Amino acid sequence: MDNPEATEDRAGIAAGAAGLPPLDMLDAAAGLADPAAVLRNMPWLAGEMAKIAGGRSELWFDERDGRFADKAWRACPYFRVLGQSYRLYELWMDRMCQAVGGSWQRQARARFLAGVAAAVMSPANFLPTNPAALRRAAQTGGMSLMHGAQNMARDLARGGMPRAADRERFPVGVKIAVTPGAVVYREEMFELLQYAPATEQVRAVPLLMVPPQVNRYYILDLAPGRSVAEFAVAQGIQTFVMVWRNPRATLGHGRWGVDDYVAAQERAAEVVRQIAGSDTVSWLGLCAGGMTVAWMLAHLAAAGAAPAASATYVVTMLSGQQPNVVGMSDTRQARAELALAARAGQVIPGTALRALFALLRPNDLVYNYLVSGWLMGEPPPPFDVLAWNDDATAVPARFALEATRIVMDGWDGAPGPVLLGAPADLGKVGCDSFHVAGYTDHITPWRACYSTTQLLGGDKELTVVRSGHIQSFVNPEDKPRYDCWYGPPAAPGPDEWLATATFQHGSWWRRWAGWLTARSGGMRAASAALGSGKFPPLGPAPGSYALQ
Numbered sequence: 001m002d003n004p005e006a007t008e009d010r011a012g013i014a015a016g017a018a019g020l021p022p023l024d025m026l027d028a029a030a031g032l033a034d035p036a037a038v039l040r041n042m043p044w045l046a047g048e049m050a051k052i053a054g055g056r057s058e059l060w061f062d063e064r065d066g067r068f069a070d071k072a073w074r075a076c077p078y079f080r081v082l083g084q085s086y087r088l089y090e091l092w093m094d095r096m097c098q099a100v101g102g103s104w105q106r107q108a109r110a111r112f113l114a115g116v117a118a119a120v121m122s123p124a125n126f127l128p129t130n131p132a133a134l135r136r137a138a139q140t141g142g143m144s145l146m147h148g149a150q151n152m153a154r155d156l157a158r159g160g161m162p163r164a165a166d167r168e169r170f171p172v173g174v175k176i177a178v179t180p181g182a183v184v185y186r187e188e189m190f191e192l193l194q195y196a197p198a199t200e201q202v203r204a205v206p207l208l209m210v211p212p213q214v215n216r217y218y219i220l221d222l223a224p225g226r227s228v229a230e231f232a233v234a235q236g237i238q239t240f241v242m243v244w245r246n247p248r249a250t251l252g253h254g255r256w257g258v259d260d261y262v263a264a265q266e267r268a269a270e271v272v273r274q275i276a277g278s279d280t281v282s283w284l285g286l287c288a289g290g291m292t293v294a295w296m297l298a299h300l301a302a303a304g305a306a307p308a309a310s311a312t313y314v315v316t317m318l319s320g321q322q323p324n325v326v327g328m329s330d331t332r333q334a335r336a337e338l339a340l341a342a343r344a345g346q347v348i349p350g351t352a353l354r355a356l357f358a359l360l361r362p363n364d365l366v367y368n369y370l371v372s373g374w375l376m377g378e379p380p381p382p383f384d385v386l387a388w389n390d391d392a393t394a395v396p397a398r399f400a401l402e403a404t405r406i407v408m409d410g411w412d413g414a415p416g417p418v419l420l421g422a423p424a425d426l427g428k429v430g431c432d433s434f435h436v437a438g439y440t441d442h443i444t445p446w447r448a449c450y451s452t453t454q455l456l457g458g459d460k461e462l463t464v465v466r467s468g469h470i471q472s473f474v475n476p477e478d479k480p481r482y483d484c485w486y487g488p489p490a491a492p493g494p495d496e497w498l499a500t501a502t503f504q505h506g507s508w509w510r511r512w513a514g515w516l517t518a519r520s521g522g523m524r525a526a527s528a529a530l531g532s533g534k535f536p537p538l539g540p541a542p543g544s545y546a547l548q
Helices: 004-011 022-032 035-053 077-098 105-118 130-141 142-159 217-221 226-235 258-276 288-301 323-327 330-343 348-359 364-377 383-389 397-409 445-455 494-500 510-517
Strands: 181-186 190-195 199-203 207-210 239-244 283-285 310-314 433-438 460-465 484-489 501-504 524-525
Touching: 022 077, 035 077, 035 348, 077 105, 077 142, 077 288, 105 190, 105 323, 105 348, 105 364, 130 142, 130 364, 181 258, 190 226, 190 494, 199 494, 207 226, 207 258, 217 226, 217 239, 217 283, 217 383, 226 239, 239 258, 258 288, 258 397, 283 288, 283 494, 288 310, 288 397, 330 364, 330 397, 433 445, 433 510, 445 494, 460 510, 484 494
Parallel strands: 207 239, 207 283, 283 310, 310 433, 433 460
Antiparallel strands: 181 190, 190 239, 199 524, 460 484, 484 501
8 A cells, every 4th residue: 555655656657747837848949949049049059060070079078077987988989979978969959058048947948958868968977888887797707787777766765855864774763863962842844953052051042944935944953063053053143943843735735835934933033932932033044944934024024023133044036037946947827727726625745845946957966876876786875965965855836836826926126915914015124134046056145035135124144155055054163164245235246245245254143143242132141941831842853844
């Protein structure tokens, strides 16, 4: 008998495929096959093909492209012709992308389709045309092929995507998500964790962290030395985090929408205030969690509520004006399918979301592991970030639909959307805010995150890390791998800001800690126990919802 999770995956797959439905894919493909562009580039294509056939081509890959690092790609004429022909195909697709007209959304869909099509066709993906895989098979007497077949069968059984990490090496609560703490509140939508203080005195104003509704919370508490939660506790900050429940349609969670998540945050804040004995709270919202934090503060500000002590927005996009993934996926057909799924109370399965995000970078996040796992027979690598990424969660279709509408339609200069029965106004959010974005982020691009700073009130600070989506905040101060730019986002546009921003070597964590503590009140003795009389500990962190 099927397990409930597998049944729900199939029930919600229509909603999960919401990236680009078939008709939208056809439109993107049509943009890549514009007859005028094809004719214009045909002489170049024919000339390069002739050079490859005659052994005179100088086409090759960037030296950082590991797919073609094996010496056989250059030394053996067979593999050299294959590699150069494929490189020509990549360049052809790039030229076709540049010729696509229309809105940035249509252009982005064409680039997405072209990227997937190009990645699929790489000769490195196939055993007969991958010299390293053929050599490994010969060296191991075929054992690598047997192990690869086992890996492929396992991956096909779990949905088809090649596994990128060995999650069994990183049990939650044992190797990752291990900062000491306790569950101090639980309800149907979330658990609330309070972390144990690590200093004798703590700041009066607590910090409440809100993770994305579409991912596991523990990316904020990844591992010792790589945990934002652990770092905040070490600075004397009373730190709490919400742990969203992994929604199940069979339990009625498909009805959860934006209002439900916003109201849940308000309930969590009330618990935090009572436990900490504070009149106010500082917030940290990550990605979609940052969206709902901003929407909640906009709702409260429009109602005249007291402002938050501060807000930190990490890789958070509130507007669809700049190119972004939400806008790329938001077509008339996709939104209609999402609306049908929302009315039916479906949830978008985590497997579908994981596949969509991976296909945004197919060479790095899909075919890299197909080659290593299926062709080379290697086990998935032991990497905690990839283990977290593989631990996918579902999301209610209603929340996905409403969030898409707000981002793409709601903040374009008109009155804001209605939240919890009242209009919301981002411009009235007056608390100081600290913003973090990733320069190479492919999910919430840094220019889209810059737009967030222009919508909010209060004094603002922006940091752009020279990294991608996850590495922007898994950025420990003692491992200064990534540099960043920072400064007040006062320029009219992102590129003007970057031209004058201050450059910094290493992590932004320490500078953020100084900014946060300056807005976290005075010092008081740390409590000897977690929770309170009204909200006693219900069990140790990471709780039960993190394991569902």
